[in-house]
Amino acid sequence: MSEKLTYPASRPMPSLNALRAFEATARLGSVSRAAQELHVTHGAVSRQIRALEDDLGTPLFQRQGRGLSLTAAGLRLRDASAAAFTQLREACDQLRGHTAQTPLVLGCPVSLLARWMIPRLERLMAELPELTLHLRPQELPFDEALTGLDAALLAGEAPWPSGWQVHELARECVGPVVSPHFAEQHGLLSSAPSALLQQPLLHTTSRPQAWQAWAQGQGLPATQLPPGQSFPHLYHLLEAAVAGRGVAIAPEQLVADDLTSGRLLAPWGFQATAAQWVLVAPSRAPAARLTALADWLKRALAAQR
Structure with a gap:
């Protein structure tokens, strides 16, 4: 009898809302500006980013003076999420015609x-x-x-x-x-x-x-x-x-x-x-x-x- 191969199950994707909150904050450089763009509260964006960091097991931002800077992991996710959301927007624009x-x-x-x-x-x-x-x-x-x-x-x-x-x-x-x-x-x-x-x-x-x-x-x-x-x-x-x-x-x-x-x-x-x-x-x-x-x-x- 041939041996059946099994593969480890992949972990589910993080929340889309968390990724949107991260992408907006990384692009705008501010939790407050991201909250305004997404029409949610400052606290909601902060909670989504903390949940995303917990899910990924790594910090994405670090405090720098009164502002935020991206960690190495944050830079990597910023580039990937920016490209993904751009592709999604373009696809939706094309579908709307x-x-x-x-x-x-x-x-x-x-x-x-x-x-x-x-x-x-x-x-x-x-x-x-x-x-x-x-x-x-x-x-x-x-x-x-x-x-x-x-x-x-x-x-x-x-x-x-x-x-x-x-x-x-x-x-x-x-x-x-x-x-x-x-x-x-x-x-x-x-x-x-x-x-x-x-x-x-x-x-x-x-x-x-x-x-x-x-x-x-x-x-x-x-x-x-x-x-x-x-x-x-x-x-x-x-x-x-x-x-x-x-x-x-x-x-x-x-x-x-x-x-x-x-x-x-x-x-x-x-x-x-x-x-x-x-x-x-x-x-x-x-x-x-x-x-x-x-x-x-x-x-x-x-x-x-």
Whole structure:
């Protein structure tokens, strides 16, 4: 009688949720950012990573100052999990077919979404009826994989991640804006830009150097700019300007509607920055829908000039 060969049973795979928590933390370098991306709590991500380490019998992260660094085992698993999740995403994208009926998930920074995209959404839908668009607000910077998104609309500076396809839409221009009442009260309508050295200036923490860059472009001493109230989001900054709290610095594109309606004035105009408005997507994404959307966005931005 021939001897029957037997093989040891392989151990089951770790939890997919644990692997997702690890992959996001390794890619983003932060448990908090991974939790936000995965829409779970900080504690949930930490527990998944501890369970994965217990399952594998080896630590994957080690504390380094106030941050995390990967162990040798963590580096090996990061490379493998990143490749595996990329393949899964690509396979799912192909199965969905990216047909015209499939929603295109577009990420936008919160202020850009509220002040520019949403007011133009009805016109976009009327002019691109074949495009179903789902808008997703973005608080944090976009990660290189654009996780969970088909594309993103943003303003920023090159170089861009090598894995992105980039559609340039318009050069960003910034300038001081002020309410009509504040401008009249302080005699700003006929004043030179140097008058701002004596005015309360409003800042946003997302772009702390905006006033200094503008002042240098105007030949003004940036060190003499008065300190002023700071706001976490551009949206709040501009509402404060409308309320007459001071002079704000803002991208022209995001205040175009306020200038048209007379809610804000731009007595000194706008100057170009090094940043561009761009529509970006993973390089693997089909280009047809993105090209149509990029062309529409470019026309809409050009119409504001």
